Amino acid sequence: MSAFQNGMAPVRAMEDDSDVEEEALVADYREQVQYEGGMDDVDQALLAQQTDDIQAKLAQAAQPLDFQATLETKFQSYDNYCGLFHFILNSESGPVDLEPPSYYWAWDVIDEFIYQFNTFSSYRARIARQGNNEEEAQILRENPNTWGCYSVLNVLYSLIQKSQITEQLAAMRRNEDPMLVAGPYGSKNLYRMLGYFSIIGLLRVHCLLGDFSLALKTLDDIELNKKAMFARVMAAHFTTYYYVGFSYMMMRRYADAIRMFSHILVYVSRTKNFQKNTQYDSISKKNDQMLALIAICVAFQPTRLDDTIHTALREKYGDQLLKLQRGGPESLPVYEELFKLACPKFISPVPPDFDRPEANVDPIDHHLSIFMEEVKTNMWSPTVKSYLRLYTTMDLMTLAGFLDVKPEELRSWLLVNKQRTKQLRWTDNGLLEGDWVNISDLDYAMQGDLIHISEAKMGRKLVDWYLRNLSRTYA
Amino acid sequence: MNGEDPQERPEQIRNIINGLERYNPQAAEILEGYLQQQCEEKFCDCNANRALLKLYQLNPDRIKDEVVTNILVKAMTQFPSAQFSLALHLLSPSHSNPGPNSSSDLTEAVSKLRDLNLQLESAQYARFWATMDSDDIYADLTTDIAGFEEMIRVRIAQLVSQAYREVEVSVLESWLGLDSEDEVKKFAIETCGWRIGDNGMIQIPRNPENEAKKTEIKEDVTIDMFSRVIKRAWEESA
Numbered sequence: 271m272s273a274f275q276n277g278m279a280p281v282r283a284m285e286d287d288s289d290v291e292e293e294a295l296v297a298d299y300r301e302q303v304q305y306e307g308g309m310d311d312v313d314q315a316l317l318a319q320q321t322d323d324i325q326a327k328l329a330q331a332a333q334p335l336d337f338q339a340t341l342e343t344k345f346q347s348y349d350n351y352c353g354l355f356h357f358i359l360n361s362e363s364g365p366v367d368l369e370p371p372s373y374y375w376a377w378d379v380i381d382e383f384i385y386q387f388n389t390f391s392s393y394r395a396r397i398a399r400q401g402n403n404e405e406e407a408q409i410l411r412e413n414p415n416t417w418g419c420y421s422v423l424n425v426l427y428s429l430i431q432k433s434q435i436t437e438q439l440a441a442m443r444r445n446e447d448p449m450l451v452a453g454p455y456g457s458k459n460l461y462r463m464l465g466y467f468s469i470i471g472l473l474r475v476h477c478l479l480g481d482f483s484l485a486l487k488t489l490d491d492i493e494l495n496k497k498a499m500f501a502r503v504m505a506a507h508f509t510t511y512y513y514v515g516f517s518y519m520m521m522r523r524y525a526d527a528i529r530m531f532s533h534i535l536v537y538v539s540r541t542k543n544f545q546k547n548t549q550y551d552s553i554s555k556k557n558d559q560m561l562a563l564i565a566i567c568v569a570f571q572p573t574r575l576d577d578t579i580h581t582a583l584r585e586k587y588g589d590q591l592l593k594l595q596r597g598g599p600e601s602l603p604v605y606e607e608l609f610k611l612a613c614p615k616f617i618s619p620v621p622p623d624f625d626r627p628e629a630n631v632d633p634i635d636h637h638l639s640i641f642m643e644e645v646k647t648n649m650w651s652p653t654v655k656s657y658l659r660l661y662t663t664m665d666l667m668t669l670a671g672f673l674d675v676k677p678e679e680l681r682s683w684l685l686v687n688k689q690r691t692k693q694l695r696w697t698d699n700g701l702l703e704g705d706w707v708n709i710s711d712l713d714y715a716m717q718g719d720l721i722h723i724s725e726a727k728m729g730r731k732l733v734d735w736y737l738r739n740l741s742r743t744y745a
Numbered sequence: 746m747n748g749e750d751p752q753e754r755p756e757q758i759r760n761i762i763n764g765l766e767r768y769n770p771q772a773a774e775i776l777e778g779y780l781q782q783q784c785e786e787k788f789c790d791c792n793a794n795r796a797l798l799k800l801y802q803l804n805p806d807r808i809k810d811e812v813v814t815n816i817l818v819k820a821m822t823q824f825p826s827a828q829f830s831l832a833l834h835l836l837s838p839s840h841s842n843p844g845p846n847s848s849s850d851l852t853e854a855v856s857k858l859r860d861l862n863l864q865l866e867s868a869q870y871a872r873f874w875a876t877m878d879s880d881d882i883y884a885d886l887t888t889d890i891a892g893f894e895e896m897i898r899v900r901i902a903q904l905v906s907q908a909y910r911e912v913e914v915s916v917l918e919s920w921l922g923l924d925s926e927d928e929v930k931k932f933a934i935e936t937c938g939w940r941i942g943d944n945g946m947i948q949i950p951r952n953p954e955n956e957a958k959k960t961e962i963k964e965d966v967t968i969d970m971f972s973r974v975i976k977r978a979w980e981e982s983a
Contacts, residue, residue, distance in 0.1 A: 419803060427765060480834035481799060520834070522827045618838060619803050629839050636838035640830050647867040678871070685868035688908045689825050715957040717911045718946055722957050729963040733970050740974055
């Protein structure tokens with residue numbers, strides 16, 4: 271639980287995080303990984319000995335369901351979760367006296383619970399859309415509440431409330447002892463960990479349902495820094511940043527999205543040498559997804575990336591990135607391709623219409639089509655900018671001639687590009703907060719048909735580079 | 746600034762959107778009343794309206810078509826911002842994507858509003874007014890929102906002032922959807938506080954946005970940034 275106590279350190283903005291802390295975290299993580307490596311045998315021996323039914327249930331709840339599990343197994347799994355959570359939440363004799371099997375158990379349970387909810391909803395929607403499996407459709411039709419959205423939300427909120435985790439986190443932010451507000455449940459490891467990871471679970475569920483601002487609001491009590499409790503569990507760390515970054519992107523806060531993705535991608539690149547293979551496979555997939563999302567965000571808002579990410583991005587999506595940066599109608603299919611590849615598996619919270627297969631639209635297509643409207647609105651900005659950069663003043667009619675568009679059309683492009691240079695950017699406090707800043711180095715104003723252009727000169731930034739290389743030499 | 750949260754929010758509404766009450770189907774009625782109030786009193790609480798859409802998302806039997814479209818129109822008045830999109834994301838996929846043979850009134854209305862919003866977002870203001878005039882359905886869809894056209898007009902003017910120092914009367918006329926040059930001048934002078942220059946163009950006062958000043962971004966280097974290196978060097982030599 272050391273991470274939890276670490277979290278009590280003074281409030282600190284993420285960018286202040288020193289390399290020393292990151293170093294410590296990396297070292298800590300390496301230790302865990304190696305430690306686990308040796309634990310497998312002991313673990314299994316231990317499990318075999320455990321005659322206690324509930325311990326086995328706890329362990330089972332964290333186990334992934336087989337990929338090809340039948341509908342019956344999925345129903346069964348849902349019942350198991352309901353049983354387990356009911357037992358934990360509504361035990362008559364107060365809090366259940368159990369220690370979680372491991373420090374990452376609570377994450378695994380919540381993660382698996384939501385994953386199964388997600389895949390079940392997608393599966394149900396697919397059966398309805400395809401409309402050729404009457405047998406399963408009938409079972410699903412008769413059980414609309416199995417893996418229902420309300421019950422999943424209910425579990426997560428109940429765990430949060432029971433553990434008083436929100437109060438505990440608030441106390442920690444005030445540098446007070448969380449135990450004072452933890453209550454009989456929250457002072458137990460089991461409840462506190464489940465409560466904590468339920469908050470991250472909610473972030474994910476809201477995002478899957480397309481409620482991006484509520485997703486970010488959920489994390490109001492958690493500070494995103496390397497000392498946060500989730501940072502101790504690699505998968506949790508990774509998942510949190512993916513969903514936060516994605517939500518920012520959908521709220522058109524590209525600077526913040528890039529900051530999130532960059533942070534976690536740099537961290538992964540530093541730890542990948544000692545990832546275990548199985549774990550690394552899933553991380554590697556998400557890693558590529560986040561690179562794709564960063565490509566999209568950078569196309570919306572040209573940004574200098576960390577060298578490691580920049581190199582990885584060019585290797586993985588070099589061609590696509592070029593097309594995105596060039597803009598225009600040719601870039602549209604690339605945006606679609608990358609979005610589909612990298613977005614969460616969106617779901618609809620209510621059962622589909624089994625009687626009219628054609629009426630069921632895939633939620634991914636729904637969210638994609640909304641996103642693409644924003645892409646289309648902005649697709650001429652790279653063209654406009656590339657011309658404006660060459661001049662200090664320019665006549666609108668001349669530029670319209672160069673671009674072969676009507677002046678009226680060009681005025682719209684100029685207005686759109688100008689409007690999008692202002693963006694809400696996070697500085698402090700909750701993730702939804704921020705200041706309106708001008709994020710472009712290119713600015714212009716119109717005087718009738720005369721465009722006055724000014725470009726901000728970027729001085730070279732050397733301190734960061736110098737410090738990084740210096741610490742590398744030392745190490 | 747972008748209609749996300751109003752300066753003051755009734756306590757009852759605050760309790761709903763910040764607590765578990767937001768999942769209570771009965772809260773829908775209160776939020777619907779609050780939306781009504783927003784429409785009449787010309788303010789916007791997109792955050793609260795999304796809570797209502799969320800309730801509809803979870804309880805589709807409660808959906809009221811005109812409430813959904815009013816929320817969208819309200820969000821539209823906040824262009825250019827993500828408000829309209831954020832609201833759309835909460836609609837059922839079948840409502841916002843008309844299928845080949847499943848077309849309801851709501852689906853059609855949503856698709857019309859999406860077109861309108863797209864025109865505002867992509868700064869095609871003249872086209873927006875033309876679309877508004879092209880079909881009675883647009884007047885029907887926006888009729889509940891008091892002062893809709895005026896709000897759009899003021900918003901456009903505001904955006905123009907952030908990009909222009911001087912603008913031609915005829916250009917502004919098409920963007921504001923007004924019928925004559927006199928009306929444009931009247932709007933510019935009375936509503937916006939702009940003036941007509943000697944060259945016949947509309948003069949917009951300088952503001953930080955339409956200045957386009959040259960800036961140079963330099964790196965501030967302070968001794969603190971090197972504190973760790975110095976400390977380390979000190980420790981190692983000691």
